[in-house]
Each structure stands twice: as structure tokens, then as C-alpha cells.
Amino acid sequence: MEVNMEEKIISESLTKDFRHHLAREERSDSTIEKYVKEILRFAQWMKGLPVTKEEVSRWKEHLLKEKFAPATVNVRLAALNSFFDFCGWQDCRVKSLKLKKKMFRDSSRELSREEYERLLKAARDTGKDNLMLIIETICSTGIRVSEIKYITVESVGDGKAEIFLKGKIRTILIPNKLCHKLRKFAQKNKITSGEIFLSERGRPIDRRTIWAAMKSICHEAGVESSKVFPHNLRHLFARCFYRTCRDISKLADVLGHSCVETTRIYLISTGEEHTRTLEKMRLIL
Numbered sequence: 001m002e003v004n005m006e007e008k009i010i011s012e013s014l015t016k017d018f019r020h021h022l023a024r025e026e027r028s029d030s031t032i033e034k035y036v037k038e039i040l041r042f043a044q045w046m047k048g049l050p051v052t053k054e055e056v057s058r059w060k061e062h063l064l065k066e067k068f069a070p071a072t073v074n075v076r077l078a079a080l081n082s083f084f085d086f087c088g089w090q091d092c093r094v095k096s097l098k099l100k101k102k103m104f105r106d107s108s109r110e111l112s113r114e115e116y117e118r119l120l121k122a123a124r125d126t127g128k129d130n131l132m133l134i135i136e137t138i139c140s141t142g143i144r145v146s147e148i149k150y151i152t153v154e155s156v157g158d159g160k161a162e163i164f165l166k167g168k169i170r171t172i173l174i175p176n177k178l179c180h181k182l183r184k185f186a187q188k189n190k191i192t193s194g195e196i197f198l199s200e201r202g203r204p205i206d207r208r209t210i211w212a213a214m215k216s217i218c219h220e221a222g223v224e225s226s227k228v229f230p231h232n233l234r235h236l237f238a239r240c241f242y243r244t245c246r247d248i249s250k251l252a253d254v255l256g257h258s259c260v261e262t263t264r265i266y267l268i269s270t271g272e273e274h275t276r277t278l279e280k281m282r283l284i285l
Helices: 012-023 029-046 052-063 070-087 114-126 128-142 143-150 153-158 176-188 207-215 230-245 248-255 260-266 269-282
Strands: 160-165 168-173
Touching: 012 029, 012 070, 012 114, 029 052, 029 207, 052 070, 052 160, 114 128, 114 160, 128 143, 128 176, 128 207, 143 160, 143 207, 153 160, 153 176, 168 248, 207 230, 230 260, 248 260
Parallel strands: none
Antiparallel strands: 160 168
């Protein structure tokens, strides 16, 4: 993509071209939306002025002054740097923030198995069978919420789902008990082929709908809202899987991580767990 290097102006057409570029690169829908949103946010802040590294550095400082979390700042900078690479504006790139590796997980945001079971009960008791099954499916397979579309009548018949993401295919096994539940659900709702989880209008259910539905049962379940979101189910799956097999490489494959270091983030213990480990060592007389 060649762009006039003298006029580094973020235009609507350039942003549209960038969106198409991300799609061709087979980036996920959520990543595409996130990156484009960040480009538009930065463009609004620039108010039509030419992009320079100095202005991008000022934007970085602005985000820090606004007290955004370092991880959030890095996501926004990554989107800009990707856009600059696409445009050939490499001289506008800025470095991301260096993050200290977390020693402990925030227990206030960790969903326990007991809380997970309370969510299932709340969904069932409020007549939200669809939501209950979505929660069970994500938590028992470890898929991302964006991958729920791969749970189809056909995949249930095979007992496995082929998930295509970022140019890679991974196979997720669907537990027999879950297959039975999904099959019954599909039959009850007269779904004979394709995606099993649909909206009331018969369209594929999206992540926002799932997010909102999960939040709606927090009070009934007696679980803090801050703990209830789809990705936390994936974290619970990861912890349960690792406690069972103690094989982080296998877990990385199941989760679709290309780097084991990413998987380690899912397994960081809480401060309370670390304290219990120290106590078990009995090194204090």
C-alpha cells in the first residue's frame, strides 16, 4: 500500500482500506473492529492534522494522563502501529509500555467453580436454557466467545469442532455429555443444521448479547458482576484442565495459543493460593 508520505492524513478511505487489509490478513472480527475503532479515535483527536511521531507520542502521554491501564494503552498503540505499517508510515511508530510480569492474579475478578455452578443454576431457574448451555459450552471446551459459531449441529454429530482462526485450524473435542445436551437443545428448537446458538430472530448470537445475558443473572446467582464475563469461563476451564493433566503445552494447544507464555497468564495463582503454598512448606519452626 503506497500512500503520499508528505501528507500523513488519516482519511475515511484509508481507514476503510485498512479494514479490508485486516480482513485479508484473516484477523478476527473482534480484532478488526477494535483496531479500526482505535484508528478513528486517534483520528478524531488529531482533528485532521498530519500524523507525526511527535503527535503519536503526545497521544501516548494523553492516554497515560487519562489513567488508562498500561495494558489498554498498549492495545491502542498496537492498533496504531499496525495501521502505520500498512500505510508505510513506519517513522510514526512508537514503543509500547513495558509491563511488569504479574506475580499474582486478582482474586476479586476470579470466577470460582462454585460461582460458575451458581450461574448455571440462576440461568436454569430463570428459564434461560439457551444461556445456561452457552455458559456450559464455553467453560467445558475452553473456546473463545467468538468461537461459539463453530458449535454446529454437524460438529456435535462428529463430537468435535474445527475452529479456524488467524489462518490456523485447531480441533476442539466436545464432551459426550455436552454433545447430548446440545443435540437435545437443537432438536427442541428445530435446528437441523448449522450454528446451534441463535438469537430470537434466528441469527447467529453475538458476543455482546452473550455478555449482557451473563450480566443479567449475576444478582440471581449471587456472584459479583466484575467476575461474570465470557472470557472468565475460559480462564476457569484453563485452571481446571491444568489441575487435571499438569501439561501446559497441551493446554496451550487446546486454547489455541501459539506461545506458552500466553497460557501461563491463565495459570497465575492468587495471593491467597500462594500464601497457602508457603504455609504447606512448613519451613518456620
